[in-house]
Amino acid sequence: MFSNFAFTIFNESIDNYHLKDDVYQDFTNPYPADSIEHLLYRKNWIDTVQWHYEDIIRNPEIDPKDALVLKRKIDASNQxxxxxxxxxxxxxxxxxxxxxxxxxxxxxxESPAWAIDRLSILALKIYHMKEEASRIDASEEHKAKCQSKLDILLEQKKDLSQAIDQLILDIENGNKYMKVYKQMKMYNDEELNPILRGKK
Known part of the structure; x- marks a missing residue:
């Protein structure tokens, strides 16, 4: 099923990122540029880097200038x-x-890809909650709470995967149809964001 196929690639991306665990590391996509695997791997890599950007920017001692640079990186990552x-x-x-x-x-x-987007984020939640549930320096209470959360995340993965596969099957059989709207985000566009327009 497509959800399992995608989740496997997401986990590969997450594992490869954590070999260095550095948001500034070089990115290499192991899949051919014209393949769906390439898109899925790249999608999750973006999510994984942004996950760690979000951790870094929450450091209460971060230099405001560094925080602004990081905020710009998060904006670019979202795009x-x-x-x-x-x-x-x-x-x-x-x-x-x-x-x-x-x-x-x-x-x-929602379209298949936006559901797959949620699966990519869920893969990251599962990875990091597993880490917390098995941390050797954490209390038993902490690990138990994280294990409980992990169980819920795994159940969510099962439900979301089933929903994705059913949606794709319905599209394949003509029972549902796709109609994709571009996001049309306005805040990055110099013509649509009045702040940017005023700076021109």
Whole structure:
């Protein structure tokens, strides 16, 4: 099923990132540029780096200048994340473009790629909650609480994976159809953000 396929690639990305555990490390994608694997790996790498950006920026002793630089990196990362989601949706649109959509077909509240985006974030939550649940320097109470949270995350993964696979199957069978709206984010556009427009 596609969800398991994607989750395996997400875990590969997370594991590879943590070999160095450095937000400034070089990025290398092991998959061919024209493959869905390439998109999934890149998508999760962006999420993984941003996860650690978010940790760093919450340091109460961070220098304000460093925090501003990091905030800019987070903004850029969010844009990259959105772009990758749209690329992944384009993969599905292309794959199922010849499907005969049934007259009674319905549209989903989110596209496959946005559901897969949530699965990528969930993979990160599971990875880091596992770390916390097995920390040798943590109290037994802490580890027990984290194990309880991990159990819920794993249940969430099961439910989300099932929903993703069902959505893709429904699209494949013509029971649902895709209609993708570009995010049209306004705050990065010099013509749409009045602050940026005033600086021109």
């Amino acid at each position: 990259d994340r959105t772009d990758l989601v749209e690329y992944i949706d384009s993969y599905f649109l292309n794959k199922y473009q010849s499907v005969q959509v049934k007259s009674e077909a319905t549209i989903n509240t």
